[in-house]
Amino acid sequence: MSVRDDVKVLDATIRDGGLCNNFEFTDEFVTALYKANVKSGVDYMEFGYKASKHLFDPSKFGKWKFCSEEDLRSIVGDNVSDMKIAVMADVGRCDFKTDFLAKSESVIDFVRVACYIHQIPAAVEMIEYLHRLGYETSCNIMAVSQASTEQIEDALDMLCSSSVDIIYVVDSYGSLYPENAAALARKYIDYAEKAGKKVGFHAHNNQNLAFANTIETMSYGVSYLDATAMGMGRGAGNCAMELLLGFLKNPKFSLYSLLTFIENYMVPLRETGVVWGYDLQYMFTGQLNRHPKEAMAFTAEHRSDYCEFYKSLLDNF
Amino acid sequence: MSVRDDVKVLDATIRDGGLCNNFEFTDEFVTALYKANVKSGVDYMEFGYKASKHLFDPSKFGKWKFCSEEDLRSIVGDNVSDMKIAVMADVGRCDFKTDFLAKSESVIDFVRVACYIHQIPAAVEMIEYLHRLGYETSCNIMAVSQASTEQIEDALDMLCSSSVDIIYVVDSYGSLYPENAAALARKYIDYAEKAGKKVGFHAHNNQNLAFANTIETMSYGVSYLDATAMGMGRGAGNCAMELLLGFLKNPKFSLYSLLTFIENYMVPLRETGVVWGYDLQYMFTGQLNRHPKEAMAFTAEHRSDYCEFYKSLLDNF
Numbered sequence: 001m002s003v004r005d006d007v008k009v010l011d012a013t014i015r016d017g018g019l020c021n022n023f024e025f026t027d028e029f030v031t032a033l034y035k036a037n038v039k040s041g042v043d044y045m046e047f048g049y050k051a052s053k054h055l056f057d058p059s060k061f062g063k064w065k066f067c068s069e070e071d072l073r074s075i076v077g078d079n080v081s082d083m084k085i086a087v088m089a090d091v092g093r094c095d096f097k098t099d100f101l102a103k104s105e106s107v108i109d110f111v112r113v114a115c116y117i118h119q120i121p122a123a124v125e126m127i128e129y130l131h132r133l134g135y136e137t138s139c140n141i142m143a144v145s146q147a148s149t150e151q152i153e154d155a156l157d158m159l160c161s162s163s164v165d166i167i168y169v170v171d172s173y174g175s176l177y178p179e180n181a182a183a184l185a186r187k188y189i190d191y192a193e194k195a196g197k198k199v200g201f202h203a204h205n206n207q208n209l210a211f212a213n214t215i216e217t218m219s220y221g222v223s224y225l226d227a228t229a230m231g232m233g234r235g236a237g238n239c240a241m242e243l244l245l246g247f248l249k250n251p252k253f254s255l256y257s258l259l260t261f262i263e264n265y266m267v268p269l270r271e272t273g274v275v276w277g278y279d280l281q282y283m284f285t286g287q288l289n290r291h292p293k294e295a296m297a298f299t300a301e302h303r304s305d306y307c308e309f310y311k312s313l314l315d316n317f
Numbered sequence: 318m319s320v321r322d323d324v325k326v327l328d329a330t331i332r333d334g335g336l337c338n339n340f341e342f343t344d345e346f347v348t349a350l351y352k353a354n355v356k357s358g359v360d361y362m363e364f365g366y367k368a369s370k371h372l373f374d375p376s377k378f379g380k381w382k383f384c385s386e387e388d389l390r391s392i393v394g395d396n397v398s399d400m401k402i403a404v405m406a407d408v409g410r411c412d413f414k415t416d417f418l419a420k421s422e423s424v425i426d427f428v429r430v431a432c433y434i435h436q437i438p439a440a441v442e443m444i445e446y447l448h449r450l451g452y453e454t455s456c457n458i459m460a461v462s463q464a465s466t467e468q469i470e471d472a473l474d475m476l477c478s479s480s481v482d483i484i485y486v487v488d489s490y491g492s493l494y495p496e497n498a499a500a501l502a503r504k505y506i507d508y509a510e511k512a513g514k515k516v517g518f519h520a521h522n523n524q525n526l527a528f529a530n531t532i533e534t535m536s537y538g539v540s541y542l543d544a545t546a547m548g549m550g551r552g553a554g555n556c557a558m559e560l561l562l563g564f565l566k567n568p569k570f571s572l573y574s575l576l577t578f579i580e581n582y583m584v585p586l587r588e589t590g591v592v593w594g595y596d597l598q599y600m601f602t603g604q605l606n607r608h609p610k611e612a613m614a615f616t617a618e619h620r621s622d623y624c625e626f627y628k629s630l631l632d633n634f
Binding site: 210240246256 | 494495496524525526527528529530532533536557559560563564572573576577579580584597600604621622623624627
């Protein structure tokens with residue numbers, strides 16, 4: 001019954017969920033989620049990406065692909081809540097030297113730098129730049145299930161020598177079983193503790209293990225936990241915030257405010273045809289430790305020939 | 318990468334899934350599942366209940382509520398496969414002294430005696446009777462999340478002095494987190510090992526933890542694992558067999574045969590309107606450690622006022 005005061009919950013609904021609807025959420029939706037998150041005791045809300053407008057045509061995406069200061073402030077004003085505002089920036093897909101203001105001028109608190117493991121040197125460059133601007137930073141090492149132990153240890157060494165605040169285990173392919181997630185979490189924590197850093201976990205639900213893996217890694221000391229309303233996120237989606245808040249014992253978290261948002265906004269959103277969540281095709285790619293892109297195409301084509309699809313994955317190793 | 322040769326997988330699709338469609342499966346469906354389970358390496362297939370025809374009117378249920386010898390043999394013949402045939406018998410809801418043949422005359426191999434914890438003495442009477450008839454038996458102690466430690470230890474003492482072969486942890490309310498499921502599993506195993514018995518686990522998916530809890534308890538030595546095709550089962554359903562077979566490393570298990578069945582029979586069954594699986598209303602009852610009956614009624618009424626429903630559960634503690 002004890003409470004882990006170090007646990008921080010981050011809502012990634014707009015950012016990871018935006019991958020399901022091209023970031024085209026209404027202002028009403030984002031505002032309602034912001035208010036629900038504040039009331040529910042969520043620690044951070046991630047609004048989207050800081051993507052390069054040179055690489056991505058702003059006319060082709062919703063505004064949360066870019067998270068301009070103006071658009072953020074149109075929702076949160078000066079954010080007079082206790083909840084912090086986060087954005088994600090992908091290594092190689094953002095213009096970090098021009099698109100971030102000094103922290104003192106921005107409503108953004110936390111910048112999550114996402115990269116693949118071979119991009120760690122570039123991530124560290126970004127992290128140092130953003131740190132000097134005054135932001136809290138994380139490094140979210142994606143697709144870690146395909147990295148070797150040596151690569152992971154090299155990456156952790158570099159990050160632990162950097163200014164990064166939090167290092168995330170990211171199960172991009174939803175392929176980790178709890179025992180694997182726990183082993184990675186323990187390794188990250190071994191490195192991070194010595195360097196005075198924290199560790200986070202970002203799950204995907206390909207094998208219906210997003211929530212289980214999140215609380216498993218938490219039990220080993222992971223303290224930054226990502227979740228989304230109704231598990232909305234690319235492909236099989238993420239850890240559902242309603243499951244996580246129901247599990248956490250800290251009375252600062254309140255499930256009911258989130259439920260109001262889910263009933264009034266998430267259920268209707270799903271009824272408009274936006275698709276995410278566990279299904280067989282995502283289970284296949286998770287079990288095979290593969291990028292979900294083929295499963296996402298299977299979903300988009302409304303296919304139901306699961307056996308043919310499964311065989312095509314096996315043929316294509 | 319090592320293989321746990323002691324692990325036995327039991328398919329409970331017809332029995333627990335029958336609670337979703339009044340046991341009204343076609344013979345073609347049941348035959349196809351039987352063949353798929355044999356090909357997939359499943360160790361046991363549970364065909365349904367041996368319910369009392371005095372308490373339950375046979376004209377009001379599909380035949381798998383009763384599992385007559387004749388109906389079983391119409392599907393499996395003499396069952397010349399390596400897979401064993403199981404049925405469930407509820408304490409107080411079966412006529413075990415009249416409805417079971419001697420094992421030598423029956424195609425049934427395994428009788429699972431289901432009871433609540435206060436019914437253990439009656440369960441032991443049934444188990445001894447069925448053991449004398451020659452059957453393998455288990456005791457499936459339901460709703461264990463609401464039993465006290467003393468009750469559980471008393472029950473385990475009595476069962477360990479009986480002829481029962483397997484003792485099941487049954488998470489009827491889907492309320493156990495992996496740490497709770499593991500603690501129960503360890504306790505059951507402590508008792509069972511000394512008495513030369515095995516332990517099983519039967520999950521429900523109210524908190525999307527059915528698969529996670531199943532493999533968690535397995536890691537502590539549970540060896541009888543229940544699962545169903547696509548997780549079909551009452552309310553939020555069970556551990557999905559396709560997830561479990563994808564996880565198990567023993568090459569005797571084959572996912573592909575099951576996938577063929579799922580594509581040809583389970584997906585169409587779901588399209589006819591039979592409903593099961595994780596949803597918010599089941600999460601609520603799981604989080605609150607409650608019987609899912611109110612959530613099942615909410616589902617049957619096609620309600621979507623989740624907040625009102627949640628409040629009614631809180632008012633009604």
